[in-house]
Amino acid sequence: MARKxxxxxxxxxxxxxRARGIAFTEHVYDYVEHGGTxxxxxxxxxxxxxxxxxxxxxxxxxxxxxxLMHGDASVSTKNLARAIGVKSVEPCxxxxxxxxxxxxxxxxxxxxxxxxLRVFVEAGVLELPRILINGGRRGYLVxxxxxxxxxxxxAQAVRCAL
Numbered sequence: 001m002a003r004k005x006x007x008x009x010x011x012x013x014x015x016x017x018r019a020r021g022i023a024f025t026e027h028v029y030d031y032v033e034h035g036g037t038x039x040x041x042x043x044x045x046x047x048x049x050x051x052x053x054x055x056x057x058x059x060x061x062x063x064x065x066x067x068l069m070h071g072d073a074s075v076s077t078k079n080l081a082r083a084i085g086v087k088s089v090e091p092c093x094x095x096x097x098x099x100x101x102x103x104x105x106x107x108x109x110x111x112x113x114x115x116x117l118r119v120f121v122e123a124g125v126l127e128l129p130r131i132l133i134n135g136g137r138r139g140y141l142v143x144x145x146x147x148x149x150x151x152x153x154x155a156q157a158v159r160c161a162l
Contacts, residue, residue: 011136012102012112017144020152024142027132031106031139037071040141044132048072051141052125052133054108056097056117060087064100066110068121068133068149073161075122080160084120107138110153121155 010018017024029043041048051071058064059081069075077089091097094105102114110119110133125131126146135142149155 011109011140013109013134013136014112014142016112017142017148022144022148022152024135024144026135027141027143029139029141033106040132040139041071044141046132050128050131052131054110054134056092056101056108057089058092058096059084059089063118064092064096065089065118065120066101066113066155067160068110068119068125068155070122070125070161073122076160076162080120080158083158083160084118084156103134103136104138107134107136107140109134109136109142110149110155112136119149119153119155120158120160121149122161123157123159124161126150126157 027044029040032039037048037051037053041051048071052068053071055067056064057067067075081089098105101108103109128146130143131146132141132143
C-alpha cells in the first residue's frame with residue numbers, strides 16, 4: 001500500500017526540479033523488485049499509462065540515451081532508431097545504465113543524471129494532463145506536468161511505442 005506519511009529526502013532529481021522552480025508532488029510507495037510501473041500504479045491508485053518509465057539505452061555507437069515511455073507500453077527499438085537517425089538502439093546492461101545515469105535500477109530519473117544524456121519521450125506522453133515519473137529513488141515518483149519533459153529537460157518527442 002502507498003505510504004503517504006513517509007518523508008523522502010532530496011535526490012539529484014528533486015534538486016534539479018527545485019533549481020528550475022518546477023512544481024511537483026511526491027508519491028511514495030513500497031518498492032517491489034521487478035514490480036515495475038504496474039506495481040507503483042496499483043499502489044498509488046493511478047492509471048499505469050500515466051506512470052512514465054525512464055529507460056537507459058544506447059545506440060549503435062554505444063552512446064547512451066534515455067527514453068521516456070508510458071508504463072503500459074514498450075519501446076520499438078527499430079522505430080526509435082529510425083526516429084533518431086541511428087542504425088540501432090538497445091537497452092543498456094543494468095550496471096552500464098547505472099554508470100551513465102548515476103541512479104540505481106528501479107530508481108532512475110531523467111532529471112539530475114550523472115552526465116548529460118540525450119532524452120527522447122514518446123509523443124503520447126506529452127498529451128497527458130499530468131504524469132508520474134521516477135524521482136530518483138526506488139519507491140518514489142514525482143507528479144509533474146508533461147511539458148517539463150519537452151521544455152526544461154529538452155526531451156525530443158518521438159513515436160516509438162509498441
